[in-house]
Amino acid sequence: MIKKDYSVKKVSVVVPVYNEEGCLDELIRRCLESLDKTGKDYELIMVDDGSRDKSLEIMVDAAEKNDGKVVAVVLNRNYGQHSAIMAGFDAACGDLIITIDADLQNPPEEFPRMVEKAEEGYDVVGTVRANRKDSVFRRLPSWVVNKIAQKATGVKMNDYGCMLRAYRAPVVKAMLACNERSTFIPVLGNSFARNTCEIEVGHSKREIGTSKYSVFKLINLQFNLLTCMTTAPLRMMSYIGGLVAFGGILFGFLVLIFRFVWGASWAADGVFTLMAFVFIIAGVQLMALGMMGEYIGRMYYDVRARPRYFVESIVGRKKEK
Numbered sequence: 001m002i003k004k005d006y007s008v009k010k011v012s013v014v015v016p017v018y019n020e021e022g023c024l025d026e027l028i029r030r031c032l033e034s035l036d037k038t039g040k041d042y043e044l045i046m047v048d049d050g051s052r053d054k055s056l057e058i059m060v061d062a063a064e065k066n067d068g069k070v071v072a073v074v075l076n077r078n079y080g081q082h083s084a085i086m087a088g089f090d091a092a093c094g095d096l097i098i099t100i101d102a103d104l105q106n107p108p109e110e111f112p113r114m115v116e117k118a119e120e121g122y123d124v125v126g127t128v129r130a131n132r133k134d135s136v137f138r139r140l141p142s143w144v145v146n147k148i149a150q151k152a153t154g155v156k157m158n159d160y161g162c163m164l165r166a167y168r169a170p171v172v173k174a175m176l177a178c179n180e181r182s183t184f185i186p187v188l189g190n191s192f193a194r195n196t197c198e199i200e201v202g203h204s205k206r207e208i209g210t211s212k213y214s215v216f217k218l219i220n221l222q223f224n225l226l227t228c229m230t231t232a233p234l235r236m237m238s239y240i241g242g243l244v245a246f247g248g249i250l251f252g253f254l255v256l257i258f259r260f261v262w263g264a265s266w267a268a269d270g271v272f273t274l275m276a277f278v279f280i281i282a283g284v285q286l287m288a289l290g291m292m293g294e295y296i297g298r299m300y301y302d303v304r305a306r307p308r309y310f311v312e313s314i315v316g317r318k319k320e321k
């Protein structure tokens with residue numbers, strides 16, 4: 001058997017940034033400090049996802065000051081967190097690539113531990129947020145999504161929502177080769193990984209700025225996650241539809257029998273029950289349609305095959321990859 005070399009020579013850290021001017025200085029300082037501690041060659045790649053505040057200035061400034069250590073990838077507009085990370089992946093040249101959010105909810109101080117863990121022979125090092133500091137509204141959907149994700153990918157990771165993760169270069173390369181637009185990176189990454197593991201990391205409240213996810217963006221993200229993993233809901237819809245229709249037929253028979261046993265007045269009184277069932281069936285149909293729509297909408301996006309993002313410029317990189 002070929003012995004795989006799991007040693008890490010260069011670490012790339014990819015951070016998507018969207019209006020995070022308040023966090024950036026501290027983020028850069030803490031990331032660089034932590035990366036120094038890994039004892040590896042490294043680069044910090046910050047992707048500006050069309051920020052409208054001072055984020056870009058701060059990034060470019062850092063890239064110029066820390067020549068070769070900090071790289072700023074500038075997208076021409078806002079494409080969303082996962083597309084921004086993809087742009088960062090494309091620019092990364094390390095053999096271990098770590099993703100982290102810019103808001104410092106996850107501590108950059110965990111980098112050395114993650115590198116160590118990866119060197120033990122893992123393709124993906126995930127993290128679990130110990131006592132997660134988000135609201136219930138943010139946690140409940142995550143819980144549902146994690147359960148589905150575990151089922152769909154067959155990889156038992158407990159916290160798909162946590163973006164502090166390390167991927168080996170071949171896994172990232174595989175992800176970049178995927179043409180789909182509606183991606184959810186942790187799930188996509190796991191589907192290309194042979195050995196995965198999870199470590200527990202700290203989690204803190206967002207101290208500066210606000211969450212960049214509105215309710216609608218969040219709903220879209222959850223659907224992205226679902227549709228990128230599995231087509232099972234489509235099938236489930238047909239099962240549910242079949243079941244409801246079968247129930248409807250049974251119910252029809254019952255109504256017929258009761259009509260003969262108790263007479264017409266009973267049947268008239270049953271109108272409302274019937275109505276209720278009609279509503280249920282209509283509801284199920286609409287749900288099924290909606291579910292189909294989610295997939296078809298994404299197919300439409302993928303078929304158009306527009307670029308996932310467009311890089312305007314890269315600052316802090318001497319030679320092209």
Ligand code: UDP
Pocket residue numbers: 015016017018019020049078079080081084100101102103105210211212213
């Ligand atoms: N982000 C981004 N583009 C977006 C939305 C978010 O690059 O359209 C970045 C954001 O700057 C942060 C990360 O994605 O670094 C996670 O965002 P946030 O902390 O707001 O999400 P939450 O923690 O609420 O899930």
Ligand code: MG
Pocket residue numbers: 101103105206211
């Ligand atoms: Mg956050």
